[in-house]
Amino acid sequence: MSNKFRIYILLGLGLLLLSLVAGIFIGSVYIEPLSAVKMLLSKIPYLKESISVTWEGNIEDILMKVRIPRVLLALIVGASLSVSGAVFQSLLRNPLADPYLLGVSSGAALGAAIVILTSLPFFFFGVPIVPLSAFAGALLSMFLVYGLAKTKGKLPMHTLLLSGVIINFSFSAVIMLLITLSNKGLSEVIVWMMGTLNNTNYELLPYVAPVALVLMAVIYMFSNDLNVIAVGEESAVYLGVKTENVKKWLFILNSLLTALAVSVSGLIGFVGLIIPHIARMIVGPDHRILIPFSAICGGIFLVLSDTLCRSIISPAEIPTGVVTAILGGPFFLYLLKRKK
Amino acid sequence: MKILEAKDISFGYDKKEVLKNINLSVEEADFLGIIGPNGSGKTTLLKMLCRGLKPGQGKVLFKGEDIFRLDTRFVAKNIAMVPQDENIIFPFTVFEIVMMGRSPYINRFSWEKKEDVNIVHSAMKLADVLRLRDRNIDELSSGERQRVFIARALAQMPKVLLLDEPTSHLDINHQRDVLELIKKLNENVKITVIMISHDINLASKYCKRLVLLKTGKIFTEGSPKKVITKKVIKDVYGVKVELVKGNVLL
Incomplete structure (x- = not known):
């Protein structure tokens, strides 16, 4: 069991490294x-002196301030969404x-839309407001969903699901209302709702x-419990x-993530x-493997998708969310067919 | 010694009262059958004996202690429940499902040990699902699934085994096997068994004691001979029957 674990995780990490590169x-x-490589090495103290600068400053800026952070962000976002x-x-x-x-x-979208669509x-003092507002909305x-779903001190899953769907509908309606009333920022809002790692x-x-890594680690500690609950809440x-x-804990941790x-x-x-399904097809439903493996697959998938979306029609970009959907759908269907 | 007791428990869903002032005490190594018509509260009662439902009133005691005050994992090590069919969506293998019976013993931060694997193997062997070991649970028939759940309960190595109609989906051959297995565990390992059954014949053959529920109350209890009479069947089920002595089917 733990052998299988090691092989899949190591293989995944190898692929992840390749996709990061x-x-x-x-x-x-x-x-x-x-x-x-030299640029990276020159960031390490002691080594700095022995490396002569043979590149232009703007190239270093592109690498250190755009490429690397963007790729790492894709990794974190992809992993978080897949685990969640x-x-x-x-x-x-x-x-x-x-x-x-x-x-x-939808809470996050509302938070973002309010900032984008209004003046x-x-x-604000150098702090970016859109992500903050989105986080607050989320x-x-x-x-709201938790409060609506809670009945007699319990959290029935079907009530949770319904509450979530209803909050989604209501918040989307408010966003549409804001869009109708506003005369600026429409395309920005749409790009935000599609999802993009550009200009982030x-x-x-x-x-x-x-924070995302800590959340994922804490969620991982519930793996055994999740296995049992996935089979049936009553049996659990x-x-x-x-x-x-x-x-309760998983709902909160997962929503935060x-x-x-x-x-x-x-x-x-x-x-x-899709990534959780793909991961489940490969390693099975045991969360002790599924959670880390989903994180790795999600990271790989989003890093590669994001690379595609900024290089297909470069220097212009397609929103990352469009590429994930276009790539993800057929790939998933292929796996599904092949399995049968 | 009394291992499990229900003290004056009542339960209702919203307005409808399902169980009224049930008192029940089960001795160690007892083999108790719960019988009664549909909707008489059998499953509700059984769920309350293993923390599956909290009684609206009254207490359930395991060796004299309120099971809702005991640690959940401690309860799961001592009381196992085989529920009626469960709808499983994700493709866990039979081995993985039975291994979940070991989860009250496995620490949050560790994987199963060799000992757990051995226990799971013998549980699968006893419930005759060893050859299904690597099959996905969602590919099995409901009878096979039922035996997997029995294996899972055995892997918990409980002192008390609760079963909710364990033979409802089984063919006649497996009905006998499963009931003989439970009987053997009861006699040899002294596991206390509480079993719901719709099959009065089987219940009378295997159970040492029967409790007959009618509309949420204990109508009568005692040895099968005492409980199953022409008059009782007529009063509770509203059916006229002839009682024939002999080897019932199994």
């Missing part, structure tokens, strides 16, 4: 691999569940990445799982729905 080097500006999707699918025992089903996404400033919808605030990466009680506790990813990248679709 691809993501860093492919783009509208060519970066010579050798100089790139896998957990929601098991928790709700619904293969169609994805991170956006339980309201977090609020995009920066939290608001999380509390890369300076948020040092905050988002560690008989097997000693504190189901109500586990459900989604909120974090969405606030920096918009609503990139498909990753959170």
Whole structure:
């Protein structure tokens, strides 16, 4: 069991590394691999002195301030959405569940739309407002959904699902209303709702990445409980799982993880729905493997998709969410057919 | 010694009262059958004996202690439940499902040990699902699934085994096997068994004691001989029957 675990995880990590390298080097500006390695080495103290600068300053800026942060952000967002999707699918025992089903996404979209569509400033003392507002919106919808779903101290999954769907509908309606009433920012809002890693605030990466990693680690500690709950909530009680506790915690942790990813990248679709299925087809439904493997697959998938979306019609870009959907759908169908 | 007791428990869904003031005490190594017509509260009662439902009133005691005050994992190590069919969506293998019976013993941060694998193997062997080991649970027939759940319950190594119509989906051959297995565990390992059955014949043959429920109340209890009479069947089920002594089917 743990052998299988090691093989798949190592293989995945290898592929992930390759896709990160691809993501860093492919783009509208060519970066010579050798100089790139030197640039990276020159960031390390002590080594700095022995490396002579043979490249232009703007190339270094592209590498260090755009390419690398963007690729890492794609990795974090892809991993977060995939883990979140896998957990929601098991928790709700619904293969169609994805991170956006339980309201977090529409809350975030509303938060982002309010800033984009009104004359609020995009920066406030250097702090980017759109992601902050999106995150606040996501939290608001999380509390609303939780409050609506809670009955007699319990969190019935079908009520949770309905609450999420209803919050999604209501918030989308408010967004549409805002769009109708506003005369600016329409295309920005649409691009945000499609999801893009372009123009994202890369300076948020040092905050988002560690928090997302910690959230994923905490979620991973529930793997055994999730296995039992995925089989049946009733059985889980008989097997000693504190189901109500586990459900509440996972809903909150998972929503936070989604909120974090969405606030920096918009609503990139498909990753959170399809990657968990692909991962499950490869390693099976045991969450002790499924969660880390989904994270790795999600990272690979979004890094590669994002690389494509900024190089197909370079120097212009397609929203990342469009590419994930166009790539993800057929790829998933292929896997589904092949399995049968 | 009393291992499991229900003290004056009542339960209702919203307005409808399902169980009224049930008192039940089960001795160690007892083999108790719960019988009664549809909607008489059998499953509700069984669920309350293993923390699956919280009684609206009254208490359930395991060795004298309120099971809702005991640690959930401790309860799961001592009381196992075989529910009626469960709809499983994700393609867990039979081995993985039975291994979940070990989850009250496995720490949050560790994987199953050799010992757990051995226990799971013997549980699968006993329930005759060893050859299904690597099959996906969603590809099995409901009878095979039922035996997988029995194996999972055995892997919990419980002191008390609760079964909700364990033979409802089984063919006649497996009905006998499963009931003989339960009987053997009861006699040899002294596992206490509480079993719901719709089959009065089977219940009378295997159970040492029967509890007959009618509309949420205990109508009568005692040895099968005492409980199953022409008059009782008429009063509870509204059916006239002839009682024939002999080897019923199995």
